[in-house]
Amino acid sequence: MNGPKPLYWFLLFALLFSVQVIPRLTQDSLVSDENLDMVDGFFYWQGDVLATGEHPPLSKALQGLPSRFMGLRTQTRLGFAGTPIRDAYFLTVLNRDYFEDIVFWSRLVTFLFGLGLGFVLFSVFRESSTVFVLTLLTLWAFEPSFLAYSGFALSDMPVTFFFFATVWRFEKTLKGSSLGSSLLTGLLAGMAITTKFTALILLPVLVVLEVQSAWADPGRFSWMTLGRRWAVGILGALVWIGLLYLPGTLALSGHPWPWVLFMDGLRDVSRSFSHFYYFRGGLSSSNHWDYYPVTFLLKSPIGFLVLFFTGLALMLAGRKRIPIWQVAPIPFFFLAFLFFHDVGLRMILPIYPFCLLVAAQAGQWMTGEDRPKLTLWTLIWAGLLVFQVYSVGSRFPAQVSYFNELIQPDQRLYWLGDSNLDIGQDTKRLAEAAKTRGWRHVKLAYFGTDDPKLYGMDWSYWTQEDLKGPQSGWFYAVNDEFLQMGPAYTPAAALIGKSWIANRPPDGTVGDTWRYYEIPGPLLKDSSPAIASAPFFIDQRTVLTK
Secondary structure, three states: OOOOOOHHHHHHHHHHHHHHHOOHHHHOOOOOOHHHHHHHHHHHOOOOOOOOOOOOOHHHHHHHOHHHHOOOOOOOOOOOOOOHHHHHHHHHHHOHHHHHHHHHHHHHHHHHHHHHHHHHHHHHHOOOOHHHHHHHHHHHHOOHHHHHHOOOOOOHHHHHHHHHHHHHHHHHHHOOOOHHHHHHHHHHHHHHHOOOHHHHHHHHHHHHHHHHHHHHOHHHOOHHHHHHHHHHHHHHHHHHHHHHHHHHHHOOOOOOOHHHHHHHHHHHHHOOOOOOEEEOOEEEOOOOOOHHHHHHHHHOOHHHHHHHHHHHHHHHOOOOOOOHHHOOHHHHHHHHOOOOOOOOHHHHHHHHHHHHHHHHHHHHHHOOOOOOOOOHHHHHHHHHHHHHHHHHHOOOOOOOOOOOOOOOHHHHHHHEOHHHOOOOOOHHHHHHHHHHHOOOOEEEEOOOOOOHHHHOOOOEEOEHHHHHOOOOOOEEEEEHHHHHHHHHOOHHHHHHHOOHHHOOOOOEEEOOOEEEEEOOOOOOOOOOOEOOOOOHHHHHHHHHOO
16 A cells, blocks of 8 residues: 555554553552652652752653642651652652552553654654555554553653654754754754753764765755754754753752753763663673673564564665664664663663664565565565564563563573563552452562552561571562562572572462462461561651651
């Protein structure tokens, strides 16, 4: 089918995308950083843009906007602004009755960004070949990282949306000299950067596109046009940054320039890269040069990988011409994170729309360009898309912990951790399982920040006696992140990991991230000292119960 594809094409795939995300808006528990982003977003509208300056405020402000109309309480006599305890107190004590609503509406904003990315991809390429559009929409609607992070109140999907929109608009700007187009590109770039500082990778990407444009058509090149384009674009970005940070200047004595607040946040994030990382069974503070290539290979569906690498091979062999703007961002993101900040595939999520375009080019080539024919290559193309749908769709709702078929389920814990496997998304499911199975006495080994008590599950810390062996009448629940990341923060994690659970298979699992042990018999009361088996709550509980 030639010509623009009808809107119902997008609506069909948008429905497939939505049924995989919308249920998780209420089914997934609060994950790492969500409480920070939601509360910071709420207080942004009161003039506080500085609570966590290393995270720019745009996506937080948008996600926090619905909560501004819920009549939430803000008064507290506790002086802990800008801390995890502030966030927990605001959500679970001051506004406990609104907790579920705050989470749902904040996540819904992110979901709209995920849906919006698909709409932009469809709108830009709706006049491409039937195979190209079908491939592109299928890969978008069944991309596990898009599905996973469209369901959380985090910045990953918003920055992916703005990053792609900026590169696309800049490419359009290169083909004309409209000042309005340059201004729009600058505004979009400002939005991307104020969503996540990693979007500053836009700068070298846009420079490469500018140089390639001048090289490809030197007759049209003009220093005057170039200067005007960049001056207007930079002005647009600066205006946006100034407006977004302006509320913070009004709340501070001396009223500094809003761009000063932006630069302060940029300096803060440059000092915050000291973390512990988990990779290939090891925990260390050192980064790994092969972390993102390996993560990309293990966390991406096989159907997409085959199409993507086929597209790259065709391009390098000169068999397929792919516009540079659809390829240039990919190596820049990989190079930028090659040697530091191994925290998860979501850090390089902005390259995925471009990877999908490369894969769609391969699908178009397999089926005979614009003249699809029933050949072996066509069957391979169709098989890859069907396998993509099956591989991703059958894993619902475990999209955060998705691994492709190269990795067996029992190997996931060895290869990757953090946001590639467990960021606390299954805690609510654990509480529901406890209610269903009638657990009344639960001991928790847990590294998350979302208290199962929010979902009706009472629990206790492990004790010294628990390290010697399981005690009758108790139920033990251990989450993967505690075993992987916990040893860097509490000695209890290493002790529990080497205790009896190391040699005893669990009695069952909840989601992909919790394992539990049911110990029959009469309840054995335990008075031995507790250990830090849920370290985040040790500092919180005395404050949150005031």
